[in-house]
Amino acid sequence: MKNATLYFEFHISITALIMFLLKVTTSPFHLLLLLKLILCLGGLTDFIFCFVYKTWRASAFGVYGYLNFTRNGFLEHSKKFKPEDMEIRIEGKNCVVTGANSGIGFATAEALASCGATVYMVCRNKEKGETALSKIQSSTGNPNVHLEVCDLSSISKIKSFASRFSSKDVPVHVLVNNAGLMEQKRVTTSEGFELNFAVNVLGTYATTELMLPLLEIASPDARVITVSSGGMYTTPLTSDLQFSDGKFSGAEQYARNKRVQVALTEKWAEMYKNKGIGFYSMHPGWAETPGVAKSLPDFNKWLSGKLRTSEEGADTVIWLALQPKEKLVSGGFYFDRAEAPKHLKFAATRQSHAIIDSIVDTLRSLV
Numbered sequence: 451m452k453n454a455t456l457y458f459e460f461h462i463s464i465t466a467l468i469m470f471l472l473k474v475t476t477s478p479f480h481l482l483l484l485l486k487l488i489l490c491l492g493g494l495t496d497f498i499f500c501f502v503y504k505t506w507r508a509s510a511f512g513v514y515g516y517l518n519f520t521r522n523g524f525l526e527h528s529k530k531f532k533p534e535d536m537e538i539r540i541e542g543k544n545c546v547v548t549g550a551n552s553g554i555g556f557a558t559a560e561a562l563a564s565c566g567a568t569v570y571m572v573c574r575n576k577e578k579g580e581t582a583l584s585k586i587q588s589s590t591g592n593p594n595v596h597l598e599v600c601d602l603s604s605i606s607k608i609k610s611f612a613s614r615f616s617s618k619d620v621p622v623h624v625l626v627n628n629a630g631l632m633e634q635k636r637v638t639t640s641e642g643f644e645l646n647f648a649v650n651v652l653g654t655y656a657t658t659e660l661m662l663p664l665l666e667i668a669s670p671d672a673r674v675i676t677v678s679s680g681g682m683y684t685t686p687l688t689s690d691l692q693f694s695d696g697k698f699s700g701a702e703q704y705a706r707n708k709r710v711q712v713a714l715t716e717k718w719a720e721m722y723k724n725k726g727i728g729f730y731s732m733h734p735g736w737a738e739t740p741g742v743a744k745s746l747p748d749f750n751k752w753l754s755g756k757l758r759t760s761e762e763g764a765d766t767v768i769w770l771a772l773q774p775k776e777k778l779v780s781g782g783f784y785f786d787r788a789e790a791p792k793h794l795k796f797a798a799t800r801q802s803h804a805i806i807d808s809i810v811d812t813l814r815s816l817v
């Protein structure tokens with residue numbers, strides 16, 4: 451009896467479906483209904499996949515980060531560090547460090563100055579820059595430390611800085627793209643760009659491209675080191691560079707920006723492989739800096755005592771600046787003095803790097 455009912459119901463459903471499909475071919479109303487059903491199911495599948503991936507990426511990042519990016523992670527990884535790697539002197543080399551008045555940028559500028567380099571600190575605030583500069587000169591005894599004032603959220607200011615700096619005609623051996631921020635609210639710059647994008651992506655892109663002629667003079671030893679973030683593990687590359695679609699999230703936008711920096715570094719390595727310039731992106735781990743305290747106060751409090759110092763955060767930047775280039779992989783992403791994966795397992799972010807060419811086209815059109 452039960453089987454007969456089941457058969458009957460199945461038969462009715464199939465008949466109804468056939469009738470519906472027959473109607474679809476003749477009635478625009480039913481055709482529309484079918485299209486809506488397909489779109490709805492497609493949208494639902496996309497939503498579920500998106501949710502699952504986002505949750506997986508965030509959880510995997512949280513666990514991986516807690517184990518590796520904190521101070522304990524640094525202390526563990528540092529057991530493999532070779533002290534002689536940092537004993538290299540770089541007198542006569544010119545290093546440009548952006549965002550050098552604070553946190554990781556300050557620690558980088560100070561360490562490079564203590565290795566004998568001539569250091570150009572690019573800071574947006576003259577007073578803060580001067581204070582940082584005199585601290586570095588007195589702690590290192592190196593008088594060859596200079597201040598360049600530039601707000602890297604503005605293309606016109608970057609252009610005038612680049613032309614001012616180019617007139618010095620000094621070769622640039624090391625460019626450290628460190629300046630960055632995580633602005634939680636959607637702020638638009640006077641040039642009409644979303645602020646995180648303006649500094650983290652467009653500023654990094656424009657500074658590097660405009661410095662290329664000076665980097666070329668320093669080839670084959672020239673290198674560009676971009677301070678990205680492990681936060682980029684949580685997101686694929688997207689062409690929505692200014693977060694125009696959906697509800698704005700500063701943390702998500704920051705992660706997207708940092709993903710662009712990693713993909714851009716890969717692209718630069720490929721584009722300029724014959725110019726004698728090495729391109730590296732890196733992740734400093736989670737370091738206690740004024741930037742983190744301001745942008746992520748809860749995170750800062752939660753991990754109080756477990757965060758790296760700015761010097762520990764800067765360690766891999768300095769290592770990348772000092773090592774012979776033969777030891778390094780251009781286009782690579784580095785963490786704690788070693789090449790690190792650019793994608794978390796099963797995170798489905800790898801394929802997204804295929805859109806970097808169109809992103810470069812967009813960035814080129816904005817500079």
Ligand SMILES: NC(=O)c1ccc[n+]([C@@H]2O[C@H](COP(=O)([O-])OP(=O)(O)OC[C@H]3O[C@@H](n4cnc5c(N)ncnc54)[C@H](OP(=O)(O)O)[C@@H]3O)[C@@H](O)[C@H]2O)c1
Nearest residue numbers: 549552553554574601602603628629630679736737739741
């Ligand atoms: N700390 C971490 O745990 C961590 C983790 C991953 C990645 N990072 C990255 O590390 C880099 C340094 O960050 P931090 O933690 O050391 O933060 P920080 O102490 O706030 O340093 C950021 C630097 O960037 C400068 N800057 C911001 N906007 C600028 C602009 N429009 N023009 C010029 N300079 C600008 C800041 O100048 P002002 O002082 O004038 O604001 C400051 O000197 C950033 O790229 C950040 O994304 C940090």
